[in-house]
Amino acid sequence: MGAPKKSGVKVSEEAEELARVPLQAILLADSFTTKFRPITLERPKVLLPLVNVPMIDYTLAWLESAGVEEVFVFCCAHSKQVTSYLKKSEWLSQPNFTVSMIESHHSISAGDALRVIYERNVINGDFVLISGDTVSNMSLTQALQEHKERRKKDNDAIMTMVIKRSKPHPATHQTRLGTDELFMSIDPNTKQLLYYEEKADYAKGILHLDKSLLLDNPSISLHHDKQDCYIDICSPEVLTLFTDNFDYQHLRRHFVKGLLVDDIMGYKIFTHEIHSSYAARIDNFSSYGTVSKDIIHRWTYPLVPDVMFFGKSGTKLERQGMYRASEISQSHSAVVGPFTVLGSGTKIGDNSKISNSVIGQGCTIGSNVQIEGCYIWDNVTIEDDCELRHAIVCDGVTIKSGAVLEPGVVLSFKVVIGPEFVVPSYSKVSLFQQPIEEDSDEELEYADSTSAMNSLMDKYGAEAASQVLETQSSSASELGVGGAGYVWSKCDGGNEEEWRHSVAPIPADKIAEAMEILEDGLDYDGSILPPSGELKSDNDSDIDDIENPRDDSCFGKEVEATFLRLVHENIQEDHVILEVNSLKLSYNKSAADCAGAIFHAMMKYALEIPHSSAGSLVQNVDSILTTWRKLLTSYLAEIDEQIEVILKFEEMCLESAKEYAPLFTKILSIMYDKDIIGEEAVLSWEDEKREADEADKVFVKQAQTFIQWLREAPEEDDDEE
Known part of the structure; x- marks a missing residue:
């Protein structure tokens, strides 16, 4: 009886393989x-x-x-x-x-x-x-x-x-x-x-x-x-x-x-x-800006600028995430910062600075130009002394000398911005007039026209379309002298959609405003849903009494990701503090938890920076603690919070970052010198360790010389007085 079954299975598998599509x-x-x-x-x-x-x-x-x-x-x-x-x-x-x-x-x-x-x-x-x-x-x-x-x-x-x-x-x-x-x-x-x-x-x-x-x-x-x-x-x-x-x-x-x-x-x-x-x-x-950054940071590997499609790419990866294509002309005094992509044939003038941006092919960038967090497409001309921050600039745009693009601006194809004209935040500019209510998507966006001129010709006729563009380019338009294009009005409901869906970082005041609303909402006699939680329905349990424990590792990862965005994307420190505060509220954490998570992220980042010796690693730590001291000390107002940072450092030295173990005392003294932790916190930490097992006293013993110095320093000061 067994043989026919096996034969049947084999036939079935063969039939399935033949039927495979x-x-x-x-x-x-x-x-x-x-x-x-x-x-x-x-x-x-x-x-x-x-x-x-x-x-x-x-x-x-x-x-x-x-x-x-x-x-x-x-x-x-x-x-x-x-x-x-x-x-x-x-x-x-x-x-x-x-x-x-x-x-x-x-x-x-x-x-x-x-x-x-x-x-x-x-x-x-x-x-x-x-x-x-x-x-x-x-x-x-x-x-x-x-x-x-x-x-x-x-x-x-x-x-x-x-x-x-x-x-x-x-x-x-x-x-x-x-x-x-x-x-x-x-x-x-x-x-x-x-x-x-x-x-x-x-x-x-x-x-x-x-x-x-x-x-x-x-x-x-x-x-x-x-x-x-x-x-x-x-x-x-x-x-x-x-x-x-x-x-x-x-x-x-x-x-x-x-x-x-x-x-x-x-x-x-x-x-x-x-x-x-x-x-x-x-x-x-x-999401356009976010995914662009992810590609540059190589989260999408192998779909990254230097490993492109069909096995070929003319772009080379350089240090600090900078990608450079061929035939680029860059002045010696120009500075191109990290996580920036330069397209082929682009020219950059004297003393210009570009960071965290993507520059397309055939662009001409003048002298003393400042570009930060922007996406500049092909054949764009940016004249001297312009400033662009967190904007999208499409093919063929001309930005005349001294003009400024404030965060969130979108310039569509072949728009011209007049000299020294300031384009307000979140403005959208196009050679098209903004569609009126009667204009449908089918008429405009789903049409087969291939350029703004074709669409204008469809709407006004060839002669009228030419006159429209000539009038814009030859007189003082709403984009300054010689400007060409229409500034679209804001969407209904104010600026919410603009700042929510822009390539620009969300303004700190908007986050603070939203945080106030969220905190007011917490007065409601209910519960905020955790990121994820399981509900089980049975006769012995009450759904209203379900407990959903927070995931500490998730909180730490969120804080670390926020800190790294501060490092790589030049986000304002006050903005990051607001984000950490919102995570603190969301995960129901204390200031001590925030301090520990931030310190862990800083020390982990210091390890990832190339270093050839223990001395250079200490220099990395010193530089990071100096640069972002304000962020860390924002959560170290109390002694308990400072002790939490010391305990977190101990934990890292024992488990995830043993390279720090022999440097514990040296880094502890750096934190003291920079007023990150105080004398009372160090001495209280030592007191807490008195009744601990010998295995938990490793770093207290290592730091005894430093602790003794702290105890004796006040007496020496009194003698001098």
Whole structure:
């Protein structure tokens, strides 16, 4: 009886192998939003440069590396530009990797796009659904295997969403990518998604859950520390569902939430969480800046500037994260700071300073120019004495001498800023006039025009369009003498969207304002949800009495990440103190906890800085403690907090940073000399160790000479008096 069974299994496996279809992907080359206006009125979002490479190249490179064999690129807005770019690229000639374009000029949502693809009948099995503005280096193997195994057991398991941890800022309720805080409920055992909500009642910290969710599931985990990567593994039924239900337009707001509340169909969505891998979608200008920095800091390896696509790159990595392409002309007096990318053919004049920025190809930067945290695209001209901070400047822009771009400014293609003109914070400037209410997305953003002039010609006629641009360039416009372009008015509701979704850091006053609101909200007689917590529903427990312990390691990592942003991104120290305060509130920590976490981050960073000897390591520590003393001492007002720092240092010397062990006393004396810790704290620390085991007295004994000096120093001072 056994032999036939084995034979049957073998035949089944062979049949399955013969029936195997290539892994397919649907890449949506349109986000179906207007968040990148005015830029996307002239160029599709997927072709916008991300660290000098079009966004879509990152997505295609990942799909190819992840084992996808056939990609269908769905084009709508500016479809001719997308198809033209792909036809000229090398993607169409890669072995074992097929890229096909599907165009539609009538689709205005992701739902419409998937319905068109269903009608084309090109998807033959499970497929990857992704947007062309996604950057990732994750492996698909495990996620695909989990999806297929679930499908074998349950035909209703039609979709697997990729998620990862990304705790939102507690004051602004947005992630580092500028997206809204996301609440999820997941079955901790099966990883099934049970609840998905992008917003909640922030002021009171309340999350409204349907009672049936708790009754139907014996155990659920609530999370607001997860990021939706917008990478989905789908079964063919997903396309069928979009075709059957024309109310499904948005992938998350309509489709995902619709399935979660649909008790009739019974379809299920599951999650796959990644940890060490990278995945992020560029949803707004804020995430554009964040992902750019991540690429420069090499979190996306191998998708980094010096290891680019098709095995070739003309960009070289230099010290401190500086990338330089070929044929760059830089004055000897010009200073290019760390974490900066310089495109080929760029020229930089005398005494100019550039830091934490991306400069495109063929740019001309004059003398005495200051550029910080900016994204300058191709063929931009910046004349002498200009100042640019945290701005986006598109192709062909001219900024005349002495002009200033304040944080958050976006200059669209070929705009001209007049001499000494100051462009206010968060301004958006374009050769297009801001669309009036009657102008629809289909008329403007989804048109096939390839430039601002084409659009003006469509709207006004060729002669009138020429007159518009000539008038702007020859007279004093709203952008100064000789300026060209229109300043768009702010969005409804004030400046909230501007500062929330900008490449500029969130202003300290906005965080302080949000913190006040959050602290006022804590008067509510309820509880703020922790980053994640498990709810168990049974007859012996009361859901209202659930305890959700904080994760100390998560708090330490959050503080360390905040400190490193201070180091690498030149963020104001006061701004960082506000961020640490918000973490303190979110994790319910004390000032001593904050001091210990900050000190740990500083000492870890000192170890990572190259050093050739114990003496050079001490110099690293001395420099760091001097530079960021204010940040650390902000949490050392009391003796107990200073003792916590000493105890944290002991712990590091014994466990994670043993290189410091022989230098304990030397560094302790440096901290005393810089008034980071006081005499009373050191002596109290010694007293606490009197009853400790001998193993816990190692560093007290090592520091006895220093401690004795502290005890005797006051007596010597009295004798002198």
